[in-house]
Amino acid sequence: MEQHVIDAALERIRAALEAGQVDEAITALISLHPADQAEAFSDLKPDDQAEVLPRLNVDAAAELLEQLGDDEAAEAASRLSPGRLADVLDEMDPDEAADVLGDLPPDQAATVIAQMDAEQAEDVIPLLAYDDDTAGGLMTPDFPHLRRQMTCQQAIEHLRKLHPETETPYYLYVLDRDGKLIGVVGLRDLIISDPDTTIESVMNPDLITVPLGTDQEECARIIARYGLLALPVVGPDGRLVGVIHNDDIVEVMEEEATEDMYRxxxxxxxxxxVFSPVTRSVRSRLPWLIVNLGTAFLAAWVVSLFESTIARVAVLAALQSIVAGQGGNSATQSLTVIVRGMALGEVETKDALRAMTREASLGVLNGVAIGVIVGVGAYLWKGKPVLGLIIGLAMIGNMIAGGIAGAFVPLTLKALKLDPALASAVIVTTVTDCVGFALFLGLATVLLPYLT
Amino acid sequence: MEQHVIDAALERIRAALEAGQVDEAITALISLHPADQAEAFSDLKPDDQAEVLPRLNVDAAAELLEQLGDDEAAEAASRLSPGRLADVLDEMDPDEAADVLGDLPPDQAATVIAQMDAEQAEDVIPLLAYDDDTAGGLMTPDFPHLRRQMTCQQAIEHLRKLHPETETPYYLYVLDRDGKLIGVVGLRDLIISDPDTTIESVMNPDLITVPLGTDQEECARIIARYGLLALPVVGPDGRLVGVIHNDDIVEVMEEEATEDMYRxxxxxxxxxxVFSPVTRSVRSRLPWLIVNLGTAFLAAWVVSLFESTIARVAVLAALQSIVAGQGGNSATQSLTVIVRGMALGEVETKDALRAMTREASLGVLNGVAIGVIVGVGAYLWKGKPVLGLIIGLAMIGNMIAGGIAGAFVPLTLKALKLDPALASAVIVTTVTDCVGFALFLGLATVLLPYLT
Structure with a gap:
């Protein structure tokens, strides 16, 4: 939507920098929405970034670091002096500040923390102990809270005095004397209730919470499932230690979907x-291509076992890829539906047998349909009915194998506590390649007298 | 998290229904969180669903329909009498009620609307005109609004009187006399500001809005990008016609990611x-398998052009799949990164040339690496240096072709206003199969004297 606005601002920024007018460039940059500033900043050359960043005021730099991706924020942070970076981190949400500090070398991080505001440092330091991708790493430890005996009016006054800057406190948590969470009040309920009602009587005591170590994907699933704006995180002693906000989860969901698709x-x-440095993409893609190459040689070895058959009936070489390829396509369909179902929490390890049976029976149905078409097609093309029979049968067999493998592999990886998307595609297509070649060429070898 | 709770409730529900105790079953069902009720309900047999649904009270049935997926909600709605369904729809959010009505046959929908509450019908009817997957279909037309000259205290009192039931009004929109949107006030700002301040002085006049026809994916992108809790939708005359809430967008994001992965x-x-009826999955998967089959025959035809070469050097049949397969893998990597980049709004049609050049150069780099490994591997395996050279060169060529196709196809589909994920995989792997086979077997035919 705002793309042309960003592009126009980028042009102004680049022109200003070329003319040495850094202030002009900064004016153009901060005229954008913070999210758009981050996009424009990312599109600048590293040299230009280095020129702009130290001259942004502390608030603007804090907004920018919050909006940048983790890697870019870390890189940008490394361009600031420790004192300046400390000032910037003081203005950031504690969870975002912790992410930046966590990406710095430990000694640098220590230097910066020493120069931060004591109160902010106190919020940020505990967060450094948690993985970025757990509830502990996502939460902000800075949340408004109420006591049960307050009235709604008192609560409103309390908020007015206490928390003018806190990030979106749309849910207000009610804590008991020990810091344990006993209920939640929506900001809306606070407003629409009679001012003299006590918090206890308007709060909802049915709370969905997660422990500190919960995986971010699970947190996202809970927030999405229950339509929450925020999810409270509790420590081992039942005390409320932080709150995960819904807008952090939107990023998590995008990240997790990207990760699954990529895997x-x-x-x-x-x-x-799309426009990462080429060397980064090579590092991201080449290793799996090499792994795939190993499995491709395995499949080639299976074919090579039947070289003498192929030398006599060379058309087999043309048709073999159909059997292997269609099996692979069918297996990829099964794999994708299962992996996505797991990501959305619709299929669990306990459903493994049912899922495999279902995918296998889909393999039978689709296999018979494709097997008949392919068999008839091969017969019509080459005029040999036995050839049609062989390829049809091999096709059915391979599609059943594909269905089973497409369900078995991700479910097994999940049962082993590995990511079901990781390596699944390689393993599954290796199965369909090897089974497809072996079935088709094996049947052809057995029935060779009818083919020549 | 709550899976065992749901499973336990399901067991109680099934046992109660078996014993004919529908009330008992309903008690067990409504003890769950609404989102979990929907999951448990979905897991019941159709007969059991038909028994439970009409006996739920109107509020519980409304919650259930809101939480069910669109298809399931439509099916459940068809189990209720028109009068009962009208009562249930009266209790639902207008956007969700419109989704249900939109899935009914038009004459039934008309019958139901006629029995609905006049005020709710007035909210719902205009929504029926919009596609489910546009801003108009996602928005709720029922939103609280303020006037600029109110004070914060008056606004709070206005909300107290007016909107006790409205869905999450965390943003309050400020309208002028003509219903045009002039600003937004966060509920938080309302609370923390001095009670006597005017709305005009606390409102933010910089608004991000979308027109009615905006695609839901675009709406999701804007909400995610700018971290919004709600997105106002404006009509052609600039009047505020509805608001899209952030929690509806979480579903949209899941849907869109699933759609891209599936495609x-x-x-x-x-x-x-994962557990859709098998016939539904056959309908979902078989057509594309058949399309793929057509392209597989095309690739087989390419191979068949070289049958006489293969008959003389049968090992080519073993190695050809490596060239085609690795090209396909590499192309799928490019395709996936590009399609995901488009979905996240990071790559546009104007970036096409740059993206293609980049993927092609990745093809060169990864192609040389894989080409050298595969060439050396083939040489070591079969002892023929020329064979290694041929497969290495064909590999490089095919991986460049794969990189270009992987970028070109989705960008072209997007430029043609089609979904870039749709059919991309089929076209791209057809290219790498045909180019891979033709390059490898063509080179082998030219250099045949050195291979035999």
């Missing part, structure tokens, strides 16, 4: 983008 | 689930 396509680095 | 894997029906 199914054997792209290793889920932060690879 | 890349040639699964047509993005509502197919």
């Amino acid at each position: 199914l396509a054997n792209v290793a680095d889920s932060d690879e983008h | 890349l894997a040639n699964v047509a029906d993005s509502d197919e689930h």
Whole structure:
């Protein structure tokens, strides 16, 4: 939508920098929405970024770092002096500040923390202990809270005094004397209730919470499933330690979907983008291509076992790829539906047998349909009914194998606590290649007298 | 997280229904969180669903229909009498009620609307004109609004009187006399500002809005990008006509990611689930398998042009799949990165040339690496240096072709206003199969004297 606005601003920024007018460039940059500033900033050359960033004021730099992707934010942070970076981190949400610090070398991070505001440092330091991709890493430890005996009016006044800057406090958590979470009040309920009602009587005591170590994908699933704006995170002692906001989860969902898509396509680095540096993309893609190459040689070896058959009936070489390829396509369909179902929490390890049976029976149905078409097609093309029979049967067999493998492999990976999307595609297509070649060429070898 | 709770409730529900105790079953069902009720309900047999649904009270049935997927909600709605359904729809959010009505046959929908509450019908009817997957179909027309000259205290009192039931009004829109949108106030700002301040002085006049016909994917992108809780939708005359809430967008994002993943894997029906009826999955998967089959025969025909070469050097049949397959893998990597980049709004049609050049150069780099490995591997395996040279060169050529096709196809589909994920995988792998076979077997034919 705003693309032309960003492009126009970028042009102004580049022209200003070329003319040495850094202030002019900064004016153009900060005229954009913060999210758009990040996009424009990312599109600048590293030298230009280095020129602009130190001259942004602290608030603008903090907004920019919050909006940039993790890698870019870390790179940008490394361009600031420790003192300046400390000032910028003071203005950021604690969870985002922790992400930046976590990406710095430990000694640099320590230097920066030492120069940060004591209160902010106190919020940020505990977060450094948690993985970026867990509830602990996603949450902000800075949340408004209420006591049950307050009235709604008192709560509103409390908020007015206490939390003018806190990030979107649309849910207000009610804590008991020990910091344990006992309920939640929506900001809306606070407003629409009679001012003299107590918090206890308007709060909802039925809370969905997650422990600190919960995987970010699980957090996203819960927020999406229950339509939450925020998800409270509790420590081992039941105390409320932080809150994950819905807008952080939107990013997580995008990240997780990208990761699954990339893994199914054997792209290793889920932060690879269309215009990442080429060397980064080579590192992201080449290793899996090499792994695939190993499995491709395995499939080639299966074919080579039947070289003497192929030398006598060379048309087999033309048709073999149909059997292997269609099996692979069918297996990829099964694999994708299963992997996505797992990501959306619709299929669990306990459903494994049912899912495999279902995909196998789909293999039978689609296999018979495709097998008949392919058999008739091969017969019409080459005029040999036995050839049609062989390819039809091999096709059915391979599509059943594909269906089973497409379900078995991701479910097994999940049961082993590995990512079901990782390596699944390689394993599954290796199965359909090898089974397809072996079935088709094996049947052809047995029935060779009828083919020549 | 709550899976065991749902499973336990399901067991109680099934046992109660078996014993003919529908009330008992309903008690077990409504003890769950609404989102979990929908999951448990979906897992019941159609007969059981038909028994439970009409006996739920109107509010519970409304919650259930809101939480069910579109198809399931339509099916459930068809189990209710028109009068009952009208009562249930009266309790639903207008956008969700419109989705249900839109899936009914028009005459039935008309009968139901006639029995609905006049005020709700007035909200719902205009929504029926919009596609489910546009801003108009996603928005709710029922939103609280303020006037600029109100004070914050008056606004709070206005909300208290007026909108106790409205869905999450965390943003309050400020309208002028003509219904045009002039600003937005966060509920938080309302609370933390001095009660006597005017709305005009606390409102933010910089608004991001979308027109009615905006595609849902674009709406999701804007909400995610700018971290919004709600997105206002404006009519052609600039009047505010509705608001899209952030939680509806989470579903849209899941849907769109599923659709892209499925399309890349040639699964047509993005509502197919792991445990959809088998016939539905056949309808979703078989057509694309048949399309693929056509392209597979095309590739087989390319191979058949070289039958006499293969008859003399049968090992070519073993190695040809490596060339075609690795090209396909590499092309799928490019395709996936490009399609995902488009979905996230990172790559546009204007970037086409740059993207293609980049993917082609990745093809060169990865192609040389894989070409050298495959060439040396083939040489070591079969002891023929010329064979190694041929497969190495063909590999490089095919990986360049794959990179170009992987970028060109989705960008072209997008330029033609088609879904870039749709059919891309089929076209791209057809290119790498045909080019791979032709390059490898063609080179082998030219250099045949050195191979025999």
